[in-house]
Amino acid sequence: MTTTADVRTQVLEANRRAAEALRQRFAREGTLALNLISSPGAGKTTLLEATLAALAPRFKVGVLVGDVATERDAERIRRLGLPAYQILTGGACHLDARQVEGALAQAGFGALDLLFIENVGNLICPTNYDLGEDFKVVLLSLTEGDDKPSKYPAIFARAQVALLTKMDLAPVVEFDLEGVERQIRTLNPRGEIFRLSARSGEGMEAWCRRLERQLAAKRG
Amino acid sequence: MHETGIALEILRVSQETVARQGGGRLVRVKVAVGELSAVEPELLGYAWEAATAGTSAQGAALEVAFCPATERCPSCGPVPRPPGVWVPSCPSCGLPLQVEGGMELDLLQVEFEPDGGGRDHDS
Numbered sequence: 001m002t003t004t005a006d007v008r009t010q011v012l013e014a015n016r017r018a019a020e021a022l023r024q025r026f027a028r029e030g031t032l033a034l035n036l037i038s039s040p041g042a043g044k045t046t047l048l049e050a051t052l053a054a055l056a057p058r059f060k061v062g063v064l065v066g067d068v069a070t071e072r073d074a075e076r077i078r079r080l081g082l083p084a085y086q087i088l089t090g091g092a093c094h095l096d097a098r099q100v101e102g103a104l105a106q107a108g109f110g111a112l113d114l115l116f117i118e119n120v121g122n123l124i125c126p127t128n129y130d131l132g133e134d135f136k137v138v139l140l141s142l143t144e145g146d147d148k149p150s151k152y153p154a155i156f157a158r159a160q161v162a163l164l165t166k167m168d169l170a171p172v173v174e175f176d177l178e179g180v181e182r183q184i185r186t187l188n189p190r191g192e193i194f195r196l197s198a199r200s201g202e203g204m205e206a207w208c209r210r211l212e213r214q215l216a217a218k219r220g
Numbered sequence: 221m222h223e224t225g226i227a228l229e230i231l232r233v234s235q236e237t238v239a240r241q242g243g244g245r246l247v248r249v250k251v252a253v254g255e256l257s258a259v260e261p262e263l264l265g266y267a268w269e270a271a272t273a274g275t276s277a278q279g280a281a282l283e284v285a286f287c288p289a290t291e292r293c294p295s296c297g298p299v300p301r302p303p304g305v306w307v308p309s310c311p312s313c314g315l316p317l318q319v320e321g322g323m324e325l326d327l328l329q330v331e332f333e334p335d336g337g338g339r340d341h342d343s
Contacts, residue, residue: 001333001334002248002331002332002333003241003333003334004329004330004331005237005238005241005330005332006329007234007237007327007328007329007330008327008328009233009327010326010327011226011229011233011327012226012229013229014229015229092222092225094222124222124258125258127257127258128222128226128258128259128325150306153255153256153319154256154258155258157256157319157322157323158256182316183306186291186306186308186316186317186318186319187306187319188319189318
């Protein structure tokens with residue numbers, strides 16, 4: 001004789017609760033929090049270096065970086081004289097809201113204007129884990145090929161902002177920019193798309209202004 | 221391969237549900253997995269076997285209700301699509317299609333044998 005119970009809860013309910021607590025904290029402290037997601041090598045850290053160079057003089061910024069191993073990415077940010085904390089996942093393919101909570105306690109950033117959370121390089125696993133961010137940012141570099149939004153639809157459907165990175169390589173790689181943007185718009189009709197290159201600076205101003213606008217709106 | 225972590229969460233939430241209802245042995249768990257959930261149902265099945273092995277839930281069935289995403293034309297309405305394929309534009313009017321749904325990753329139902337084999341927990 002068995003009993004059946006209807007549950008109807010999210011599988012990742014514990015993560016959702018932790019993410020909600022983070023979201024309330026970010027709202028209280030007036031912090032704009034971003035969750036950066038891409039495959040390895042799409043240019044998350046390089047984008048951060050260029051973004052921070054533009055914004056750090058006027059805003060209090062902090063960076064959490066998730067990687068399976070090494071402090072390399074956090075060191076790159078610290079070299080700019082900015083606070084960064086490395087989360088070593090030891091093999092795990094994504095960050096979890098509870099790891100972010102713990103890392104923030106360890107990092108001791110204080111109240112920030114902008115918190116960048118650089119997720120583990122992976123287009124699949126981080127998709128489902130809410131980190132309390134204001135929005136997810138997905139990066140797709142031109143060298144990865146122009147079929148990726150259709151192949152990895154889950155993250156492109158969820159990320160409010162998609163960044164097409166390494167635009168300086170456009171003349172040497174065959175990449176159908178309009179086609180990729182159509183794929184992204186199909187998956188995410190309300191999403192925003194920016195074309196940029198951290199190396200040449202193309203598109204960086206529009207991207208940074210986008211962040212400033214939302215930070216101002218969040219602080220009313 | 222994040223399905224392992226997800227299988228462990230399914231097991232944890234299911235066991236909590238059973239405990240809240242007076243305890244017992246898990247027999248079957250039903251989850252909804254959306255096409256855009258970034259979870260592969262077959263891998264989730266293997267991960268479930270591994271997560272439950274050696275626990276009181278060993279042998280419990282994991283039933284996956286797969287929820288496909290749908291595509292809609294802003295003017296003509298829903299457009300049928302073959303599984304796993306994104307149709308870029310409406311076959312009737314040519315407008316770009318928009319994807320909806322398929323984000324589910326939910327625990328729907330838990331079936332268990334109550335402790336003592338009684339019928340005290342039917343509510």
